[in-house]
Amino acid sequence: MSALFSHASDSMKWRTITLSTLAFWVSGSLVLDFIVMPGLYAVGMMQEPNFAIAGHSLFGIFNHIELLCASVVLTGVLVLWQSPHPSMITRRMMAIAAILFAIPMLYTYLFTPMMTQLGVNLDWFAGAQDVPQQMTQMHGAYFGLELIKLVLGGVLLGALYGDRLADLKGDRPSELVH
Numbered sequence: 001m002s003a004l005f006s007h008a009s010d011s012m013k014w015r016t017i018t019l020s021t022l023a024f025w026v027s028g029s030l031v032l033d034f035i036v037m038p039g040l041y042a043v044g045m046m047q048e049p050n051f052a053i054a055g056h057s058l059f060g061i062f063n064h065i066e067l068l069c070a071s072v073v074l075t076g077v078l079v080l081w082q083s084p085h086p087s088m089i090t091r092r093m094m095a096i097a098a099i100l101f102a103i104p105m106l107y108t109y110l111f112t113p114m115m116t117q118l119g120v121n122l123d124w125f126a127g128a129q130d131v132p133q134q135m136t137q138m139h140g141a142y143f144g145l146e147l148i149k150l151v152l153g154g155v156l157l158g159a160l161y162g163d164r165l166a167d168l169k170g171d172r173p174s175e176l177v178h
Helices: 009-042 051-081 091-119 133-169
Strands: none
Touching: 009 051, 009 133, 051 091, 091 133
Protein backbone atom coordinates (compact mmCIF):
# COMPACT_ATOMS: atom_id res chain seq x y z
CA MET A 1 0.00 0.00 0.00
CA SER A 2 2.92 2.34 0.57
CA ALA A 3 3.57 2.29 -3.18
CA LEU A 4 0.34 4.22 -3.66
CA PHE A 5 1.59 7.05 -1.47
CA SER A 6 5.06 8.13 -2.50
CA HIS A 7 4.36 11.69 -1.30
CA ALA A 8 1.99 13.34 1.11
CA SER A 9 0.48 15.14 -1.87
CA ASP A 10 -0.89 11.83 -3.21
CA SER A 11 -3.58 11.82 -0.54
CA MET A 12 -4.36 15.44 -1.46
CA LYS A 13 -4.76 14.35 -5.10
CA TRP A 14 -7.10 11.50 -4.13
CA ARG A 15 -9.12 13.85 -1.94
CA THR A 16 -9.40 16.31 -4.83
CA ILE A 17 -10.47 13.56 -7.26
CA THR A 18 -13.03 12.26 -4.77
CA LEU A 19 -14.36 15.75 -4.00
CA SER A 20 -14.62 16.69 -7.68
CA THR A 21 -16.37 13.46 -8.60
CA LEU A 22 -18.80 13.72 -5.70
CA ALA A 23 -19.58 17.37 -6.51
CA PHE A 24 -20.18 16.49 -10.18
CA TRP A 25 -22.43 13.59 -9.21
CA VAL A 26 -24.51 15.51 -6.68
CA SER A 27 -24.90 18.51 -8.98
CA GLY A 28 -25.93 16.27 -11.89
CA SER A 29 -28.52 14.60 -9.69
CA LEU A 30 -29.88 17.97 -8.61
CA VAL A 31 -30.22 19.11 -12.22
CA LEU A 32 -31.99 15.90 -13.20
CA ASP A 33 -34.28 15.90 -10.15
CA PHE A 34 -35.23 19.56 -10.02
CA ILE A 35 -34.99 20.74 -13.64
CA VAL A 36 -35.22 17.88 -16.15
CA MET A 37 -37.84 15.66 -14.51
CA PRO A 38 -40.23 18.46 -13.48
CA GLY A 39 -39.91 19.88 -16.99
CA LEU A 40 -40.79 16.54 -18.58
CA TYR A 41 -43.69 16.12 -16.20
CA ALA A 42 -44.97 19.67 -16.83
CA VAL A 43 -45.12 19.19 -20.61
CA GLY A 44 -47.06 15.95 -20.17
CA MET A 45 -44.39 13.60 -21.40
CA MET A 46 -45.27 11.04 -18.72
CA GLN A 47 -48.63 10.53 -20.44
CA GLU A 48 -47.03 9.75 -23.80
CA PRO A 49 -47.13 6.07 -24.81
CA ASN A 50 -43.38 5.92 -25.51
CA PHE A 51 -42.27 7.69 -22.34
CA ALA A 52 -41.07 4.45 -20.75
CA ILE A 53 -38.63 3.85 -23.59
CA ALA A 54 -37.37 7.45 -23.49
CA GLY A 55 -37.12 7.26 -19.68
CA HIS A 56 -35.22 3.99 -19.88
CA SER A 57 -32.73 5.54 -22.30
CA LEU A 58 -32.28 8.69 -20.22
CA PHE A 59 -32.02 6.94 -16.87
CA GLY A 60 -30.00 4.04 -18.26
CA ILE A 61 -27.27 6.45 -19.31
CA PHE A 62 -27.47 8.56 -16.15
CA ASN A 63 -27.50 5.48 -13.88
CA HIS A 64 -24.31 4.20 -15.47
CA ILE A 65 -22.67 7.60 -15.01
CA GLU A 66 -23.81 7.45 -11.37
CA LEU A 67 -22.26 4.00 -10.99
CA LEU A 68 -18.97 5.31 -12.34
CA CYS A 69 -19.06 8.30 -9.97
CA ALA A 70 -20.01 6.09 -7.01
CA SER A 71 -17.12 3.75 -7.82
CA VAL A 72 -14.63 6.62 -7.90
CA VAL A 73 -15.99 8.06 -4.64
CA LEU A 74 -15.88 4.69 -2.85
CA THR A 75 -12.38 4.01 -4.18
CA GLY A 76 -11.21 7.47 -3.13
CA VAL A 77 -12.56 7.09 0.41
CA LEU A 78 -10.97 3.65 0.75
CA VAL A 79 -7.61 4.90 -0.59
CA LEU A 80 -7.68 7.87 1.78
CA TRP A 81 -8.51 5.59 4.68
CA GLN A 82 -5.53 3.39 3.84
CA SER A 83 -3.12 6.32 3.40
CA PRO A 84 -0.25 6.76 5.85
CA HIS A 85 -2.15 9.74 7.25
CA PRO A 86 -5.83 8.73 7.10
CA SER A 87 -6.84 12.22 8.29
CA MET A 88 -10.54 12.43 9.05
CA ILE A 89 -11.71 9.37 7.10
CA THR A 90 -13.83 7.38 9.51
CA ARG A 91 -15.79 4.16 9.33
CA ARG A 92 -18.93 6.29 9.11
CA MET A 93 -17.58 7.98 5.98
CA MET A 94 -16.74 4.58 4.49
CA ALA A 95 -20.28 3.39 5.26
CA ILE A 96 -21.70 6.51 3.59
CA ALA A 97 -19.57 5.87 0.49
CA ALA A 98 -20.76 2.23 0.41
CA ILE A 99 -24.41 3.31 0.69
CA LEU A 100 -23.83 5.88 -2.04
CA PHE A 101 -22.51 3.03 -4.21
CA ALA A 102 -25.48 0.78 -3.42
CA ILE A 103 -28.10 3.36 -4.43
CA PRO A 104 -27.13 3.60 -8.13
CA MET A 105 -26.80 -0.20 -8.17
CA LEU A 106 -30.46 -0.38 -7.10
CA TYR A 107 -31.42 2.24 -9.67
CA THR A 108 -29.57 0.52 -12.51
CA TYR A 109 -30.44 -3.11 -11.88
CA LEU A 110 -33.78 -2.95 -10.07
CA PHE A 111 -35.74 0.29 -10.38
CA THR A 112 -35.11 1.31 -14.00
CA PRO A 113 -35.85 -2.11 -15.52
CA MET A 114 -38.97 -2.57 -13.38
CA MET A 115 -40.27 0.92 -14.09
CA THR A 116 -39.63 0.45 -17.81
CA GLN A 117 -41.52 -2.83 -17.74
CA LEU A 118 -44.48 -1.19 -16.00
CA GLY A 119 -44.54 1.73 -18.40
CA VAL A 120 -44.07 0.00 -21.74
CA ASN A 121 -47.29 -0.04 -23.71
CA LEU A 122 -47.37 -3.23 -25.79
CA ASP A 123 -50.70 -2.34 -27.40
CA TRP A 124 -49.65 0.01 -30.19
CA PHE A 125 -53.23 0.80 -31.11
CA ALA A 126 -54.18 2.04 -27.64
CA GLY A 127 -53.77 5.70 -26.84
CA ALA A 128 -52.18 7.16 -23.74
CA GLN A 129 -52.87 5.22 -20.56
CA ASP A 130 -52.92 6.20 -16.93
CA VAL A 131 -49.81 5.65 -14.88
CA PRO A 132 -50.13 2.32 -13.00
CA GLN A 133 -50.37 2.53 -9.18
CA GLN A 134 -47.24 0.40 -8.80
CA MET A 135 -45.33 2.91 -10.94
CA THR A 136 -46.38 5.71 -8.58
CA GLN A 137 -45.14 3.68 -5.61
CA MET A 138 -41.83 3.01 -7.36
CA HIS A 139 -41.46 6.73 -8.10
CA GLY A 140 -41.91 7.37 -4.38
CA ALA A 141 -39.26 4.81 -3.47
CA TYR A 142 -36.95 6.15 -6.18
CA PHE A 143 -37.21 9.71 -4.92
CA GLY A 144 -36.83 8.53 -1.33
CA LEU A 145 -33.53 6.91 -2.28
CA GLU A 146 -32.64 10.03 -4.24
CA LEU A 147 -33.20 12.17 -1.15
CA ILE A 148 -31.03 9.82 0.92
CA LYS A 149 -28.35 9.95 -1.79
CA LEU A 150 -28.36 13.76 -1.87
CA VAL A 151 -28.23 14.09 1.93
CA LEU A 152 -25.44 11.51 2.32
CA GLY A 153 -23.59 12.97 -0.65
CA GLY A 154 -23.78 16.40 0.97
CA VAL A 155 -22.55 15.03 4.30
CA LEU A 156 -19.61 13.27 2.65
CA LEU A 157 -18.86 16.31 0.48
CA GLY A 158 -18.82 18.55 3.55
CA ALA A 159 -16.56 16.18 5.49
CA LEU A 160 -14.07 15.78 2.64
CA TYR A 161 -14.09 19.51 1.89
CA GLY A 162 -13.57 20.39 5.55
CA ASP A 163 -10.69 17.92 5.68
CA ARG A 164 -9.15 19.48 2.57
CA LEU A 165 -9.48 23.00 4.00
CA ALA A 166 -7.72 21.88 7.17
CA ASP A 167 -4.82 20.61 5.06
CA LEU A 168 -4.62 23.80 3.00
CA LYS A 169 -4.77 26.10 6.05
CA GLY A 170 -2.02 24.18 7.76
CA ASP A 171 -4.16 23.00 10.66
CA ARG A 172 -2.52 19.59 10.31
CA PRO A 173 1.06 18.53 10.94
CA SER A 174 3.40 19.81 8.22
CA GLU A 175 4.06 16.35 6.72
CA LEU A 176 0.44 16.21 5.53
CA VAL A 177 0.57 19.50 3.62
CA HIS A 178 2.48 19.58 0.37
